[in-house]
Amino acid sequence: MEKKNFITLVLGTVGGLLFSLGMCMCLLPEWNMFNTGLVLGAIGFVIILVTIIVYRKMSGKAPIKVNAKVLGKVLYGTLSALVLGAGMALVLVVEGMMMVGIIVGIVGIVMLLFLIPMCVGLKDSKKENQ
Numbered sequence: 001m002e003k004k005n006f007i008t009l010v011l012g013t014v015g016g017l018l019f020s021l022g023m024c025m026c027l028l029p030e031w032n033m034f035n036t037g038l039v040l041g042a043i044g045f046v047i048i049l050v051t052i053i054v055y056r057k058m059s060g061k062a063p064i065k066v067n068a069k070v071l072g073k074v075l076y077g078t079l080s081a082l083v084l085g086a087g088m089a090l091v092l093v094v095e096g097m098m099m100v101g102i103i104v105g106i107v108g109i110v111m112l113l114f115l116i117p118m119c120v121g122l123k124d125s126k127k128e129n130q
Contacts, residue, residue, distance in 0.1 A: 003058070004055060004058035004059060007054060007055075007058065008051055008054070008055045011047060011048075011050065011051035011054065012048065012051045014044075014047055015044045015045070015046075015047030015048035015050075015051055016044065016048065017044070018040055018041070018043055018044030018047060019040075019041050019044030019045055019047075019048060020044070021037075021040060021041075021044075022036075022037045022038065022039070022040030022041025022042070022043070022044055023037065023041050024037065025037025025038075025040060025041075026038055026041060052064075073115070073118055073119060076111075076115060076118065077112070077115050079111070080108055080111035080112045080114075080115060081108070081112065082108075083104060083107055083108035083111055084105055084108025084109060084111075084112065085108070086101075086104055086108070087101045087102065087103070087104035087105025087106070087107070087108050088101065088105055089101070090104060090105075091105065
């Protein structure tokens with residue numbers, strides 16, 4: 001395993017865990033830890049952003065230039081994740097909404113799948129064989 005991939009793995013895992021635990025603390029009133037969760041989630045989010053910067057630097061890639069195309073992809077990814085999360089919430093929290101939640105969750109998954117060709121693009125295999 002390359003050093004850049006290992007560092008990315010560790011930072012991404014730590015950032016993701018802190019972010020998700022912070023969001024659980026914020027969104028579960030039984031825990032009564034909204035302020036602590038907000039801080040923990042923000043720290044996790046910052047670590048995730050640092051992970052992206054560190055990986056690009058170690059890979060020798062230029063920093064991401066923020067333009068309308070990048071913002072559109074970020075907004076689309078965020079909306080897709082929210083739709084998937086809403087479906088999960090309907091299934092797990094709202095009584096009697098399991099089928100609606102499953103359908104909304106599937107729509108969110110499909111939306112996230114469309115994010116892959118938006119970011120990476122599609123290649124024609126016939127051109128690669130010639």
